[in-house]
Amino acid sequence: MLVNSKKMLLSAKAGHYAIPHININNLEWAKYILETCEEQQSPVILGVSEGAIHYMGGVNTVVGLVKGLMEDLEITVDVCLHVDHAKSFDTCKKAIDAGFTSVMIDGSTYPLEQNIRLTKEVVEYAHSHDVTVEGEVGVVGEQGSGVADKAKYATVSDCLKFYQETNVDMLAPALGSVHGLYKGEADLDFTRMQEISEQLPIPLVLHGGTGIPDDKIKHAIACGINKINVNTELQVEWHNAIVQYMDQNKSIYDPRKIISSGEEAIKNSVRHIITLFEQK
């Protein structure tokens, strides 16, 4: 069923595990992820960035695509369709009106007060439509930067103020993670993560899941992380498989054969993520 993220994340918080948030880029990504989650009987949050929404044609196409796949593939696990890093109220409203069940409003580059105002506006609209909202405090390392700026890690007091004034359903405190590939190892502040999770009654989110070693993922879950976002890992695994296939099949031009030569790579990645996050 297409659901908001509330129930699955509260179960994850109670059970001390994390729900996979996996970004989709196209039909194949959505299909492979849904099939694997059904096979593994795992709930999932499908994250769609503003760029991916634009790439796929728009919010209505994304909602229609995911709903259609769920019906045709007979998906029974809970699926949450979530806008990732929306930068404006307008993007969130359009997505909610089209049928997205969750949104992230990313006001992290604004001063805290402005971030709170923007997030609050989105929360009011979203909650009146039974849609959940994620906010961000501090700044996650940018794609391609490889390292996070320590001065931009979230503080406990900012997170508490942000939660109390916005009433978000889940919070991503930036604590050393980076979008894309890391230069060296992720330098996560587990002590602060634990403190924030003890002060806030809502589930915490870890962005930049690609490239964080398994033991650090487990540590983060133990410190209160209940949603972990992964995008780049699937792209890299898919790319590696495609390059190998194209090398060995230079005369193939059927796009279905080319794109789907990365299917098992994506599915194996999703299987690993589910097993790791559930700490089976």
Ligand code: 13P
């Ligand atoms: P990665 O691409 O580093 O896995 O990060 C994904 C993410 O945080 C999406 O919001």
